[in-house]
Amino acid sequence: MLEADDSKLVAVGTDSHRLSRLYLQPEPEEEFSLGRSAIVPPRALQALISATGAIGDSEAAVSIGFSETYLKFQTPSASITAKLLEGPYPSWRPVIPANLPISIKFNTAEMLDVLHRVDAATDKSTHSARLSVSQSEIKISATGSRRAREKISCVCENPENTEFHLGVNAQYLMEILKICGSPETLILVNGEHSLCEILPGGESSDLLFLLMLIRLAE
Numbered sequence: 001m002l003e004a005d006d007s008k009l010v011a012v013g014t015d016s017h018r019l020s021r022l023y024l025q026p027e028p029e030e031e032f033s034l035g036r037s038a039i040v041p042p043r044a045l046q047a048l049i050s051a052t053g054a055i056g057d058s059e060a061a062v063s064i065g066f067s068e069t070y071l072k073f074q075t076p077s078a079s080i081t082a083k084l085l086e087g088p089y090p091s092w093r094p095v096i097p098a099n100l101p102i103s104i105k106f107n108t109a110e111m112l113d114v115l116h117r118v119d120a121a122t123d124k125s126t127h128s129a130r131l132s133v134s135q136s137e138i139k140i141s142a143t144g145s146r147r148a149r150e151k152i153s154c155v156c157e158n159p160e161n162t163e164f165h166l167g168v169n170a171q172y173l174m175e176i177l178k179i180c181g182s183p184e185t186l187i188l189v190n191g192e193h194s195l196c197e198i199l200p201g202g203e204s205s206d207l208l209f210l211l212m213l214i215r216l217a218e
Contacts, residue, residue, distance in 0.1 A: 001089040002064075003037035009064075012092050013042075018172055019092060019210040020179075027061055038066060039089055044073070044082035051078040096210065100188035100197055102164075104133055106154040108185045108200075112177050114140050114150045119170040121148035128214045129170040134163045142170065164192055167214035176209045189213075 001012045009024040009032070026032045052058045057075040065072045066084075073080040118129055122142040132139040135156050141149040158164070166189065177185060180200030188197040198209040 001037055001039050001092075002034070004032070004034040007032060009034065012089075014090060014092065017169070017212050018176070019095065020176075021092070021096070021208045023206040025206075034066065037089060038071060039085040039087070040071060041082050041085055044071070044080055047082075048073045048078070048080045051080060096208070097188075097190065097195070097197065100190050101159055102189045103157045104138070104154055104187040104189070105156075105184055106138060106152055106187075108177050108180060108182055110152045111138075111140075111185065112174060114152055115170050115174050115177075118142045118148045118150060119174070121146045122170055126214065127169045127171040128216070129168055129173075130216055131166040131168060132163060133158075133166065135161070165216060166192060166196065167216040168196075168211065169214060172211055176211060180207070180209075192216075 003010050003012075005023070007026070009026065011020075011022045011024060013020050048062070049058075052060065052062075052075055055077045057077050060075045060077075063074040065074065070081060070083055072082075115129065118140050119127060119142070122129055129140055129142045132141070133154065133156055135158070136153060137151055138154045138156075139149065139151045141147070176198055180198070182200035184201060186199045186201070188199070189195075193213060193215055195210050195212050198211060199205075200207055
């Protein structure tokens with residue numbers, strides 16, 4: 001879904017298990033106008049990524065044009081036209097929590113490396129992994145066809161100052177961390193059984209992810 005927010009374009013995607021929100025700033029001195037929100041077919045975005053990558057336009061500026069029923073992506077060498085989807089989009093703003101009290105900062109590459117190994121031991125229907133978080137360490141474990149347990153260092157700020165556990169889909173978390181592409185990642189949570197907010201680099205507000213947590217068996 002694309003919509004206007006003051007002078008920025010907001011792009012939101014969700015599949016009920018996770019949500020991403022990205023603020024896009026138009027090029028300087030470019031006019032920006034979007035009278036209503038627009039639901040874009042995922043295939044149009046996939047076609048844009050494939051086409052621009054194939055012809056060397058992946059770093060080029062993209063122009064987006066809208067009519068009542070269609071949109072058009074235009075780069076110097078590619079043009080993608082697609083019909084907009086009809087119907088309401090899920091109300092996403094109330095879903096994003098504010099002032100989450102617990103923060104966990106860690107090295108993104110280390111977490112990806114560990115999750116890749118641990119995921120080999122997860123139940124393949126859920127890919128569930130347990131993150132046991134203390135002030136300076138995250139233990140990542142899974143029990144499926146076999147057991148796996150590893151750990152990485154972190155910086156955790158928790159008012160309760162106690163260890164707690166988060167259940168995550170290891171595949172989903174890995175996909176998010178790959179997109180973040182930042183040296184460090186910040187996870188914000190309120191408890192063990194809700195959702196977590198994931199921020200690349202820990203400071204950028206332009207890109208944000210939400211991931212539903214999994215209720216772990218005792």
